[in-house]
Amino acid sequence: MTALILFFLASALTFAIKYAGIALFAGERELSPGWAKTLELAGPAAMAAIAANTLLLSGGGFRAFGAWHLMALAAAAVTVWKRDTNWILLGGAVAFAVFRLLGL
Amino acid sequence: MTERDAFSLRVPRHLRHEFAHGAKEMLPLSIGGAVFGLAMGALIASSTTIRPWAGAVGTWTLNAGAAQLALMDLLERGAPWLIILGTVAVVQARFALYSASLAPIYKVFPRRWRIVLAYLLTDQAASFEKHFTPLLPDPVRRRWFFLGGAGLFTGLAAGGAMLGIVIGPVIPSSWQIGFIVPLMFLAIILRTVSDRPSLMAALIAAGVAVAARDLPYGANVIVATVAGIGVTRLLAPASWYRGAPTGEANEPREGTP
Numbered sequence: 001m002t003a004l005i006l007f008f009l010a011s012a013l014t015f016a017i018k019y020a021g022i023a024l025f026a027g028e029r030e031l032s033p034g035w036a037k038t039l040e041l042a043g044p045a046a047m048a049a050i051a052a053n054t055l056l057l058s059g060g061g062f063r064a065f066g067a068w069h070l071m072a073l074a075a076a077a078v079t080v081w082k083r084d085t086n087w088i089l090l091g092g093a094v095a096f097a098v099f100r101l102l103g104l
Numbered sequence: 105m106t107e108r109d110a111f112s113l114r115v116p117r118h119l120r121h122e123f124a125h126g127a128k129e130m131l132p133l134s135i136g137g138a139v140f141g142l143a144m145g146a147l148i149a150s151s152t153t154i155r156p157w158a159g160a161v162g163t164w165t166l167n168a169g170a171a172q173l174a175l176m177d178l179l180e181r182g183a184p185w186l187i188i189l190g191t192v193a194v195v196q197a198r199f200a201l202y203s204a205s206l207a208p209i210y211k212v213f214p215r216r217w218r219i220v221l222a223y224l225l226t227d228q229a230a231s232f233e234k235h236f237t238p239l240l241p242d243p244v245r246r247r248w249f250f251l252g253g254a255g256l257f258t259g260l261a262a263g264g265a266m267l268g269i270v271i272g273p274v275i276p277s278s279w280q281i282g283f284i285v286p287l288m289f290l291a292i293i294l295r296t297v298s299d300r301p302s303l304m305a306a307l308i309a310a311g312v313a314v315a316a317r318d319l320p321y322g323a324n325v326i327v328a329t330v331a332g333i334g335v336t337r338l339l340a341p342a343s344w345y346r347g348a349p350t351g352e353a354n355e356p357r358e359g360t361p
Contacts, residue, residue, distance in 0.1 A: 003154040006185060007162030010175055010192045014168050017196045019222040021203025026211035031204045037345055038333060041305040042197035044297050045332030047289040048306035049313040049325045050174050050195070055286035057317050068283060072290055079294040086136035088291040093143075096283050 067099035119248045122240075126252030129236070133228045137261035140169060143284040145268015146275050150282075153179050156269045163265045167223060167258055170292065171195045173285050174325075183322035191322075194329045202230040209233065212243040221247070224254035226261075227292075300344040305332040 025031060031039075055072055056063055063069075074095030078088050115123075141163075148159030154176060166172050171192045178188045202225065203210075210218050221233075232253050240246035275281055297303050309332030316324040 003179060004158040004161060006175065006179065006188060007158065007166060009185070009189060010171060011162070011165035011167075013189060013193055014166055014171055014196050014199070015223060017193065018199045018203055018225045019219070021200050021205070022207045022210050022218055022222055025204040025207035031201070036201060036204075037301070038337060039197050039201040040345075041301060041333045041336050042194050042329070044293060044302040045305040045309040045336075046174075046191070046194040046197070046325075046329040047170065047293050049309040049328035049332065050177065050191075051286045051289035051293060052310035052313040052328075053317075053322075053325050054177060054282070055290070056314055060317065067280075068286070071283060071287060075287060075290050076294060083295060085291050085295045086133075086139070088294055089136070089140065089287060092287040092291065093284070096280075096287070100278075100280065 067096055067104040070099050070104065071096040115248075119245065122245045122248040123252035123255075126236075126249035126254075127256040128252075129249075130228070130232055130253035130256050133232070134257045134260040137169075137226075137228065137257050138264035140288065141261040141264025141266075142268040143281070143288075144169060144172065145265035145270070146272035146281050147173075147176065147268075147284060148265065149269050149272020150275070150277065151176060151180060156272075160266055160269055163262050167226070167262070168196060168199075169226075169261065170289065173288060177285055178322045178325070181322045187321050187323050187326060190326045191329070194326065198227075199225060199230075202227075206230060206233060209237050209246075213247050217247050217251075221250055221254060224251070224258050226254070226257060228257055229254035232257075301336050301340045304340055305336040308332040308335050 021031070055068055058064075071092050075088050075092035078091030082088075144163070145159075148154055148163070149156055151159065154162075159176075162175075163172065166175075174191050174195050175188055178191060183191075203222065206225075210221065213221070229250075233250050236249065236253075237246065240249055272281075293306055297306055309328045311328075312331040313324050313328035316327050318324075319327060
């Protein structure tokens with residue numbers, strides 16, 4: 001039940017964010033350059049922080065080097081080849097499975 | 105075509121055609137969304153803090169893959185709600201930018217359509233709608249086209265998650281399905297970070313997240329995010345940014361469900 005309430009709060013917050021721009025900027029008003037730059041940085045910063053947190057850390061310390069790190073390198077390599085989210089996900093997942101099968 | 109007809113079952117054939125056309129155009133991206141949803145569902149099924157039915161309901165109400173992964177990860181780590189909701193807000197902040205750039209397109213739609221399309225807004229849907237708007241001058245046809253595309257994407261992504269919740273329990277824990285969390289975020293970052301300010305913010309945030317790992321309640325993520333944004337805004341010269349604050353320069357890029 002706790003998780004469900006949290007999901008509902010997060011859903012309301014997410015909807016408010018998604019609707020905010022539509023509601024506020026449908027007329028003549030425009031987003032200020034400063035806010036636009038700040039919002040543009042929010043996604044990369046937040047996602048990089050979460051990626052680093054979950055990839056490099058585990059149980060309060062550093063994650064032992066292995067399949068997780070190699071999966072990230074494989075995903076980066078796929079990005080060089082095909083700059084497409086689905087291919088990066090597929091390449092990373094396949095690499096992770098292979099490294100796990102190899103005992104890493 | 106009146107507004108009253110909009111959500112009734114008596115939808116004229118030409119609008120049903122636009123709906124189907126939008127869904128067809130969105131199908132390739134939606135397949136990726138379904139696969140991602142499948143992994144998300146498996147992650148929900150393996151969670152120790154989220155009951156599968158709550159995860160299923162939450163998937164439909166939230167309709168935001170990155171935010172849901174962040175929420176689930178922090179909940180699993182025992183973070184307080186304020187930290188979790190703060191993190192969700194910063195992960196989702198880019199949607200304020202997307203919706204601001206879509207506002208001129210949506211303003212001719214009735215309010216209930218704006219509400220539904222806002223709920224269905226994802227990185228993919230925002231990119232899709234910006235791309236097809238010039239090709240659809242009639243706003244009534246356009247909104248049905250958007251509904252077909254964005255609706256299919258959300259339907260397949262959430263449907264994939266439901267399937268993942270069902271089949272998740274048979275996935276052995278040795279598979280470490282949690283790897284999908286960093287992989288998904290990496291995929292978005294690697295795909296979308298193409299300018300120097302975004303790269304700088306991402307690198308600073310990643311570094312601070314690791315350096316601040318001892319902060320309690322998983323607060324290192326939100327501290328790192330604020331640091332990444334703040335330091336970049338302070339240090340990055342104006343010439344590094346892509347252009348005008350709204351309009352085409354801010355066109356959404358393909359990312360996550």
